[in-house]
Amino acid sequence: MSSFKIEHFIKNSVLGLSAYKVSEVVEPQGALKLDANESNYILSKETRRRYANFIKDTLINLYPDSSSKNLLKLLEAFYNTPAKNFIFGNGSDELISIILLSLKKDVAVNIPAPSFSMYDIIARYNDLKINHIKLDEKSFDLPKNTGINKNSGNNIYFFSYPNNPTGNHFDRDIIKNLLENKNNIVVVDEAYIYFSNKESFIKYIPVYDNLIVLRTFSKIGLAGLRFGMLFAGDKLINEFKKIKLPFNINSLTLSSIEFFLNNFTEFEKNIKKTISQRDKLYSALKKLDFITAYPSDANFILIMLKDNKSKIKFNKFLKYNKIIIRSFEGDMELFYRITIGTPAENKKLIDYFKDFQENML
Ligand SMILES: Cc1ncc(COP(=O)(O)O)c(C=O)c1O
Incomplete structure (x- = not known):
């Protein structure tokens, strides 16, 4: 045999x-x-006691309901964005995967080096073309000419903002210039923005239809729940909604997020x-x-x-x-x-x- x-x-x-x-x-x-x-x-202890009390009635015999009115209302207010412009991921890792899964093979994936390793790993097993953007050795900033001289082709850029593992923010003007070019999609991954004093890019979602913003609850104390969010304009998000698995967030996580948004202090x-x-x-x-x-x-x-x-x-x-x-x-x-x-x-x-x-x- x-x-x-x-x-x-x-x-x-x-x-x-x-x-x-x-x-x-x-x-x-x-x-x-x-x-x-x-x-x-x-x-x-008190928060954990109230949390346990809140989630105890979650109906785990049914499939999770990601369109729960209470949760969507809370998130719309929290991020000042209508629910039609966000989807949930089992951590933002899953959302990075959804983005890369949706791309045509001739879209070049531009990733700063060093940055979060999952951009690279997921792009690789999706057989996508990867272009590493070497960061300045001292300031860890993007080269001033990032995206310039790229005469042809379509590009996607992944920017961890602030960047993991270097801790700095990339130049906002470089990111905005890339967004002005409609041959680009720009992903701004705001996993660590809670610890920075920079403004979120979420407010630009209605302005740039080639912008994607990622958020996660992992870094502020809820890594075990696995809950991330992707924000984008109608055109992009409607495609991602087709790829996202229907019940990717479990019921306990959905209930938990609802509880913690009401108890955020x-x-x-x-x-x-x-x-x-x-x-x-x-x-x-x-x-x-x-x-x-x-x-x-x-x-x-x-x-x-x-x-x-x-x-x-x-x-x-x-x-x-x-x-x-x-x-x-x-x-x-x-x-x-x-x-x-x-x-x-x-x-x-x-x-x-x-x-x-x-x-x-
Ligand atoms: C920049 C960045 N994005 C996304 C993630 C993944 O976060 P999540 O736990 O939401 O999958 C991490 C985790 O380390 C990260 O550093």
Whole structure:
């Protein structure tokens, strides 16, 4: 009997991929988990009690109802956008997938480097043409000529705003110029905008029919619920509605989002705390000699080891002390991204880093 040949069935673009690595917390007890840009603030006991009480009557015997009037009304008010111009995703990851799934093969996918890895991964297995836009090595901004001199073809741009993992915003004028060119679609991914003082692009949805804005509730304390939103004008959103699976958001998540939109003040407080902790952590990191710390408008800070000889020691130190931060490969191998934790976690991290500087180098 001949053997089963996987390559006869699965696309080369999938065979060539590695699965997305989610950090494995081998011994979670005592680990400092600061790698996934989640919020480490746990909601108060009182909020959790009221939440449990609210969702307990959710009808899980029926398929979820994403067109629930209560939820849509709340979201329309929250984002000042009519419901016809947004759809929900099982996290914004799913929405990135829906966008890329809908594209013709000759649309070039333009992705800053470095940026959020899922743009690249999903574009690859959809066999799309990818063009990496190398960011400035110091400011991490887009090159001033982004999109200029592109004489032909149709392009889509993915801009994480602020950018993951660099923490900065790209020049708004560059983004607007790209939107003015109707051979482009521009996706502004506002996963981290809650931590920045920049204005959202959502208000431009009625102005630019080639604009897509992504939002997620993951970064402000609800990563476990998996709820993202895509905003776009009628033309684009009507196509995405055809691709979106009908019951992609489960009933418990829908009820939860309704509850939390009516009880948002605790998130607002936690966002403020995260911002003030970020600024404190940045000042402390800047004082350390063995790393360069980069300013951030998000809920994480990017650092770079100044000396590549310290890399092996640093990685061992992190592992031994169960410090889980995001590391990178290739061009970025000296970089690490640290999620802002609670005050106690941030202090612990700085104490560890001081110890490393004083005793291990
Ligand atoms: C820029 C950016 N977009 C989207 C996501 C995905 O978020 P979600 O949890 O909504 O899938 C992330 C998560 O890290 C991100 O960094």
